[in-house]
Amino acid sequence: MFAPLQNDSFLRACLRQATDHTPIWLMRQAGRYLPEYCATRAKAGSFMGLATNTDFATEVTLQPLERYPLDAAILFSDILTVPDAMGLGLSFAQGEGPKFAKHVRDEAAVSDLAVPDMNKLRYVFDAVTSIRKALNGRVPLIGFSGSPWTLACYMVEGSGSDDYRQVKSLMYSRPDLMHRILAINADAVALYLNTQIEAGAQAVMIFDSWGGVLADGMFQQFSLAYTKRVLSQLKRSQDGTVIPRLVFTKGGGLWLPDMASLDCEVLGVDWTVNLSIARAQVGGSVGGPGKALQGNLDPNALFAPADAIAAEARRVLDAFGQPHTDANTTGPTQIFNLGHGISQYTPPDHVAVLVETVHQHSRKLRNA
């Protein structure tokens, strides 16, 4: 059904297999920093108009690949599609963040929640298949979802939040209701990701964007436990090919030792994490088990001049250190990324410097 893969460096690195360079992709790589993205978005009329139209979603997903030799594509969509399909009514007002028409703060609202009919998310799966076809085997396609906790933050708050007062009030006051929301979210996310895999996603990533706002102890109970519940339900392979699973908790660096036991292949880390320490904690050894690590340049480094960007990119690669190079076994690997989504203000030519530096320097590291 789909063309054979030409560049499998991302998938190999996910599985801790040796590659000749460190693969790179960027969170939110199809986004407002690209003028061609803004042009397509203008045609679509709105963010959701863009995300729900298969042709537009395909077009913008491929745009960054036309500019840069990135090693993976990621589905263009939003992390809040699942609660929208649950009937909460997602909208994006001009110049503002996401907003839900309903929020979930009491027993009655929780009782109304259920794993949504995947037909309501058909536009996502159609986009996955369309993008996979359009990629024509150039690079693998990553599918994704928000984590159960991150979705719950938006569902309870009704929008983004500075202090997470509503969701944490519910968590501390009615942990039973919070657990019910999270269990439904986990089952919905698992079904959502499995359907993306069936539609053509070659890896899936769980974005726990707000896990890092939780207190130690609460993170393990209210975020990590439900990420585990998602992972336990995910398909391990499709058409005979392994589907790597990536988990990224923004602000979760302190809990890497807890995440070592997750049944996933890759852990994403933000820029506060020292990659050398993270590798020692969860990266494993050659021939032994471990996680691939994904990250972790500060997106703001891309506002510096070219030579400073290159220096920062090398610093991130050097912090991880030499990836293993033994083709006969698995070992520590890195996937280069930012520690968060790329800023809309990033000059596009700065991204070219980053991608080239990562490819060049990571080849050099392997021959050092």
Place this chain on the structure above:
Amino acid sequence: MFAPLQNDSFLRACLRQATDHTPIWLMRQAGRYLPEYCATRAKAGSFMGLATNTDFATEVTLQPLERYPLDAAILFSDILTVPDAMGLGLSFAQGEGPKFAKHVRDEAAVSDLAVPDMNKLRYVFDAVTSIRKALNGRVPLIGFSGSPWTLACYMVEGSGSDDYRQVKSLMYSRPDLMHRILAINADAVALYLNTQIEAGAQAVMIFDSWGGVLADGMFQQFSLAYTKRVLSQLKRSQDGTVIPRLVFTKGGGLWLPDMASLDCEVLGVDWTVNLSIARAQVGGSVGGPGKALQGNLDPNALFAPADAIAAEARRVLDAFGQPHTDANTTGPTQIFNLGHGISQYTPPDHVAVLVETVHQHSRKLRNA
């Protein structure tokens, strides 16, 4: 000049000396959650009207002590007084955060910066002396300042920020300018805190509220190094009494091992930190060197019902574990606090539950 201290539990815990209970105070304890604070603020007309008037600042500093048996008072002021005294023009628009009339983003603006004349901050030192007198020895008074990096964030951004794009752009593009700003800030903060100590502050705290937004490596160079520069210049004692120095980096849990070498007595940590791990990392042993730890309840836990608040408070105390109880030597100690400033929406009677639980349970822990 000042009355003798009746409750020295906070100062003793700072110095890792045994106390019969775990002392507690709350960041932003004099604040909008208290109706009496709002009444005084209304009289003052504005936030800066409140902070710059000695009588008002004294009144609001003492308000939480009238309600709760807290073990320390903290000067009512703002972290941005120093850049204001540098001539940047601080203002607080109704319902918005702080704003500076000028920002510092280029060589010319940096060249204009200098350690300000402390006479411009006379209102702060007058407030310190007035509060110390009004406390009449009930509990010790903590003075404070923003850290050099945190002040620089506001000076470059001109206001609060979601992404720290301006300050990080400057840091990555012109590290030389950033270092010049930070050196001036460090010397200004040191002078500011020393003058607070001379005016009557019995401990001083450096709030590195935005240290946690930096990448690993950058934090050490652009925040920690300048906190060190402040600490190296601080007075160690006043009138024969040791002045403990506290450093709190919000979001800095990953860097506790780096902070172990700071020349200060106390490290504050936010709620993402596991106090048991932090104690093992920096708390030291009985008779050996180490840091006292301050923290770390999530302020949002105060929205829960009384029994849940009490349970969370006990959980935080239990995470630290039994403080040492040997009156003849120093050892691991905790100062109870929130992991961030108290929310303006907190019900005041919930704070009473917290303070009582901490006092009761920490006494029980010592006799376990």
